[in-house]
Amino acid sequence: MKTSWRTASLVVSAAAVLTLTTACGQDTQPPSSQNVGITAPGDLGGIGSGAQAGQTSPAPSQPANTAGQLNVATDAKLGKVVTDELGLTLYRFDQDSANPPKSNCDGDCAKTWPPVPADDASAGEGIDKALLGEITRADGTKQLTVDGWPAYRYVKDVNAGDVKGQGVGGKWFAFTPEGKKAQSADLPGLSTREDSKLGEIVVDEKGMTVYRFMKDEAWPKPVSNCTGDCVKKWPIVSPVDFDDTKGIKKKGYMTFTRPDGAEQQTINCWPIYTFAGDKAPGDTNGQGVGGTWYAVRPDGKPVGAPEK
Secondary structure: OOOOOOOOOOOOOOOOOOOOOOOOOOOOOOOOOOOOOOOOOOOOOOOOOOOEOOOOOEOOOOOOOOOOEEEEEEEOOOEEEEEOOOOOEOEEEOOOEEOOEEOOOOOHHHHHOOEOEOOOOEEOOOOOHHHEEEEEOOOOOEEEEEOOEEOEOOOOOOEOOOOOOOOHHHOEEEEOOOOOEOOOOOOOOEEEEEEOOOEEEEEEOOOOEOEEEOOOEOOOOOEOOOOOHHHHHOOEOOOOOHHHEOOOOOOOOOEEEOOOOOEEEEEOOEEOEOOOOOOOOOOOOOOOHHHOEEEEOOOOOEOOOOOO
16 A cells, blocks of 8 residues: 655854953954864764755655655765655664664654655665565554665655755664664754754754753853763863854954863853763753753754843
8 A cells, every 4th residue: 555645844163262351242253273172072963954965856635645766865964865856864773673664753753753654665876676675654654664674765855855854853864875873964053953842942963952050151151050960960162163163153253261270162151061961963851951051953952041
């Protein structure tokens, strides 16, 4: 039996040290300097649309009842990924299993991640047909598998070549032609990703979520109140040249010197950190901890923090 689905539309300058007399919140244009880099290991965050080879036309708005011929497309960040005959990226889910093949995405999950029908799926150039298989879902429909892993599309992928599902929740990854998880090349020092629950948030060069501490201060100058054992749990983000960022607001993008002498990056003058409890790209385990730690938006605002 065939299933139907539908598509849907949906950064330091390690400035020669900025003087503490510089008012926070002002636009600064410090000279470019070497990126120092930072902390932990990568929704590889949900990477947006990537450049691809041979897959540039928009996906049709009409429902696609089959996968058709599977093909290999080349994304600028991910390398080779598997697509259906419409050029739409196929994904695998870490909570599924490949031995034995089993899907754990049902209900609302399957609405966001429509299972790829197995009927009529075939292997195009670069795809080993021996890797293709199928499972029977709870509703009796047949779902395509690649090397045992159930295959899905993502509703926010609207155009051929979109890879917006990559790294979502730290559990969803595009397929490589071998059925493995596609991995991104190094991200900018700071960039953003679209989290399925929190929206657009900032991540570091490894794709790890960046946070703000509500007990810190930003004006008239940045002050970190996370010291000692706190920094062990919440590693500071070291200076990142603004030229090595993507999607970050420039206003108030500066560094400051901590009491221990270390330089720390800020966004809109707010000190930023990662969380030791986040083990993989896409993790947001620090969100809301103690009612004082929150993921950061590109403008430095905390996600979901109670208004004062």
